[in-house]
Amino acid sequence: MEGSPDQPPTDPEPDQAGEPAASAAGSGSGGVTLEGVTKQFGDFTAVHDMDLDIADGEFFTMLGPSGCGKTTTLRMIAGFEQPTTGKVLIDGSDVAGLPAYKRPTNTVFQSYALFPHMTLEENVGFGLKRQKVPKAEIKERVGRELERVGLSREAKRKPNQLSGGQQQRVALARALVNLPKVLLLDEPLGALDLKLRKGLQVQLKQIQRDVGITFVYVTHDQEEALTMSDRIAVMNEGKIEQCADPETVYDRPSSTFVAGFIGVSNLMPAVVRGPGEIEIADGPAVPTEDAKQFTTGEKCFAVVRPEKLTVSLPGNAPGDQPGVDGIVESSLYLGTSTQMAIKVADDVNMTVLVPNASEDARQHLPGGGAKVRLNWLPEHMHLVAESDPEEATSGPTPTDQITEGVN
Amino acid sequence: MSLRQRMTPYWLLAPGLLWLVIFFVIPMYYMGELSLKTGTVQTGYELTWAFSNYSDAVSQYSEQFIRSFWYAGVATVFCLLIGYPLAYAIAFKAGRWKNLMLFAVVAPFFTTYLIRTIAWKTILDDSSPVVSVLKFLGMAPDGHVLATSGAVIAGLTYNFLPFMVLPLFTALERLDERLLEAGKDLYASTAQTFFRITLPLTMPGIIAGILLTFIPAAGDYVNATFLGGTGQAMIGNVIQSKYLVVTDYSEAAALSFTLMAIILVALLVYIKFAGTEALMGEEEEAT
Ligand SMILES: Nc1ncnc2c1ncn2[C@@H]1O[C@H](COP(=O)(O)OP(=O)(O)OP(=O)(O)O)[C@@H](O)[C@H]1O
Ligand SMILES: [Mg+2]
Numbered sequence: 155m156e157g158s159p160d161q162p163p164t165d166p167e168p169d170q171a172g173e174p175a176a177s178a179a180g181s182g183s184g185g186v187t188l189e190g191v192t193k194q195f196g197d198f199t200a201v202h203d204m205d206l207d208i209a210d211g212e213f214f215t216m217l218g219p220s221g222c223g224k225t226t227t228l229r230m231i232a233g234f235e236q237p238t239t240g241k242v243l244i245d246g247s248d249v250a251g252l253p254a255y256k257r258p259t260n261t262v263f264q265s266y267a268l269f270p271h272m273t274l275e276e277n278v279g280f281g282l283k284r285q286k287v288p289k290a291e292i293k294e295r296v297g298r299e300l301e302r303v304g305l306s307r308e309a310k311r312k313p314n315q316l317s318g319g320q321q322q323r324v325a326l327a328r329a330l331v332n333l334p335k336v337l338l339l340d341e342p343l344g345a346l347d348l349k350l351r352k353g354l355q356v357q358l359k360q361i362q363r364d365v366g367i368t369f370v371y372v373t374h375d376q377e378e379a380l381t382m383s384d385r386i387a388v389m390n391e392g393k394i395e396q397c398a399d400p401e402t403v404y405d406r407p408s409s410t411f412v413a414g415f416i417g418v419s420n421l422m423p424a425v426v427r428g429p430g431e432i433e434i435a436d437g438p439a440v441p442t443e444d445a446k447q448f449t450t451g452e453k454c455f456a457v458v459r460p461e462k463l464t465v466s467l468p469g470n471a472p473g474d475q476p477g478v479d480g481i482v483e484s485s486l487y488l489g490t491s492t493q494m495a496i497k498v499a500d501d502v503n504m505t506v507l508v509p510n511a512s513e514d515a516r517q518h519l520p521g522g523g524a525k526v527r528l529n530w531l532p533e534h535m536h537l538v539a540e541s542d543p544e545e546a547t548s549g550p551t552p553t554d555q556i557t558e559g560v561n
Numbered sequence: 562m563s564l565r566q567r568m569t570p571y572w573l574l575a576p577g578l579l580w581l582v583i584f585f586v587i588p589m590y591y592m593g594e595l596s597l598k599t600g601t602v603q604t605g606y607e608l609t610w611a612f613s614n615y616s617d618a619v620s621q622y623s624e625q626f627i628r629s630f631w632y633a634g635v636a637t638v639f640c641l642l643i644g645y646p647l648a649y650a651i652a653f654k655a656g657r658w659k660n661l662m663l664f665a666v667v668a669p670f671f672t673t674y675l676i677r678t679i680a681w682k683t684i685l686d687d688s689s690p691v692v693s694v695l696k697f698l699g700m701a702p703d704g705h706v707l708a709t710s711g712a713v714i715a716g717l718t719y720n721f722l723p724f725m726v727l728p729l730f731t732a733l734e735r736l737d738e739r740l741l742e743a744g745k746d747l748y749a750s751t752a753q754t755f756f757r758i759t760l761p762l763t764m765p766g767i768i769a770g771i772l773l774t775f776i777p778a779a780g781d782y783v784n785a786t787f788l789g790g791t792g793q794a795m796i797g798n799v800i801q802s803k804y805l806v807v808t809d810y811s812e813a814a815a816l817s818f819t820l821m822a823i824i825l826v827a828l829l830v831y832i833k834f835a836g837t838e839a840l841m842g843e844e845e846e847a848t
Binding site for chain 1: 737739740742743744745746747748749750751753754757758761762
């Protein structure tokens with residue numbers, strides 16, 4: 155395989171790493187395109203016919219459950235794996251056969267992959283040294299980067315003398331210091347505590363904006379994905395379920411999988427009554443534009459996010475809003491809000507977030523066992539198809555579907 | 562209770578220590594004493610603190626000493642040059658053939674060392690096809706291969722190659738391939754990745770391999786006996802003939818101790834220079 159890291163040592167090839175395209179960060183044109191990329195390991199398909207178009211300078215996030223192919227996708231962009239079929243383009247040109255060290259990408263590895271025989275300084279300076287950056291500049295940039303991740307005092311230590319979180323920060327610094335066109339980050343903040351993570355999130359976003367680096371970011375943390383990204387691709391079993399901006403992914407998930415993966419899924423079974431109306435099972439008919447995507451009589455789910463629902467005792471319910479009846483199962487105080495679990499039907503459970511506006515209002519929330527009514531505004535309701543995981547991804551790309559749905 | 566716990570390591574050490582005392586310390590003591598005695602087998606030996614045994618050993622046989630270290634050194638270099646790519650291929654490229662290839666490396670041990678070396682004597686005999694080919698290629702100008710330095714070094718290289726390959730394989734096998742990917746990711750070419758990452762991280766294996774090859778090769782006499790001539794005698798041959806042919810036990814013991822001392826000193830120097838640098842990654846403590 156081209157670019158495999160393990161050629162025998164016999165022919166010291168000329169130094170081709172002298173002028174990797176990466177040194178010209180900020181000059182733009184660091185877009186990444188995947189065209190029908192499939193990756194198979196034996197007869198197992200890790201990535202399935204994936205199309206992606208990541209714009210230059212975009213903060214692009216891949217989100218999905220463990221084993222869905224996020225790392226594999228990053229590895230194909232970085233050049234550690236070759237796609238079984240399909241093309242990877244960086245900066246508009248096909249990078250097939252281009253070894254990793256010639257690609258204008260740097261990776262923050264999920265497993266850190268720090269060099270154990272080098273100090274932090276040497277680790278972070280490794281890429282710059284290979285690019286023949288002058289010594290003084292290396293020293294300065296390495297110093298700056300170590301300071302950014304808060305490890306200046308540890309500069310002379312070896313990786314095995316650091317905690318897991320510290321190692322992760324070194325991995326981040328080691329990639330960032332090169333200011334590549336495309337930075338591939340595989341759960342780069344996963345091992346850090348909340349405070350450090352928030353701090354670095356802000357810094358990463360800042361760097362990404364200031365320098366115009368394209369970020370391809372993998373995370374398990376949906377909140378991180380929603381706050382940082384320009385666009386999010388939600389992946390499942392090697393396929394992209396939905397690829398859109400955070401608001402769309404959150405408010406208008408394209409499938410039950412996406413609805414469930416991002417945020418709490420409040421799924422109410424419904425039937426489409428006509429081009430502009432649905433009927434909630436055991437509930438009211440609700441007018442909605444979304445129904446246009448479905449044929450009359452088709453089954454679907456209505457999604458309403460927890461914070462968009464209001465809870466009231468049956469008598470006080472606003473009559474002009476659609477609503478369903480339910481029974482309060484439990485109530486959980488979360489500080490800024492109270493989370494209530496409400497059973498609407500045998501297998502329909504809804505979660506409601508009620509802001510704790512005042513202590514008085516909180517005291518008056520219906521308690522466990524109370525019969526209540528849930529209401530929402532029609533525009534806060536979104537329809538998703540009853541997926542069948544097979545169907546959720548075939549046909550028109552999720553992106554198209556969603557843009558049609560947005561008005 | 563706590564005393565018993567503290568004693569546990571010593572109990573565990575006991576069998577090994579006993580073994581060492583019986584089969585190493587005691588014989589060493591007798592050998593050391595013998596090397597300072599004078600006499601013959603017929604008349605018996607007497608401790609006369611005959612340090613002349615040592616000065617004689619060095620002055621009379623310096624040629625064989627130097628030749629031994631030269632041959633062993635060249636053979637070790639060859640073993641490393643052949644062994645590293647071989648170990649590399651087995652560790653990273655062999656796939657499902659890995660175990661078979663490892664077995665192939667060790668398989669020669671199923672035949673005794675002596676037989677294998679004698680087999681090489683036949684293979685390299687003046688009338689053998691191998692030598693005919695070499696002659697044809699102009700690589701055996703005198704018309705024979707046996708009884709040359711090349712034959713002895715080739716024999717040493719052949720016989721000690723597994724001792725080089727196995728520790729190298731272990732070191733390479735342990736190498737985290739993701740580090741090589743990280744190197745590539747950070748603009749290091751294949752060669753740079755090798756010299757900056759693979760080589761330093763497998764240095765412990767290289768050191769072990771060099772020691773395991775060089776030390777026995779320096780004391781070897783079988784290869785020189787069968788594949789060399791009178792001009793290729795190594796110090797092992799001298800010691801062997803002093804013991805078994807001339808039966809000058811004192812001199813033989815003095816020669817053995819001299820050989821041991823030289824190797825020991827060389828070893829310490831080597832560990833000091835090669836060792837600390839190579840093991841730095843693992844060993845250095847926090848400052
Ligand atoms: N070299 C390989 N050989 C065989 N299967 C592999 C290989 N690499 C990955 N896979 C499989 O491909 C699938 C996707 O793996 P990948 O590492 O991309 O998941 P991921 O989305 O990064 O998961 P995680 O969030 O746990 O890191 C997994 O089922 C994994 O077992
Ligand atoms: Mg992963």
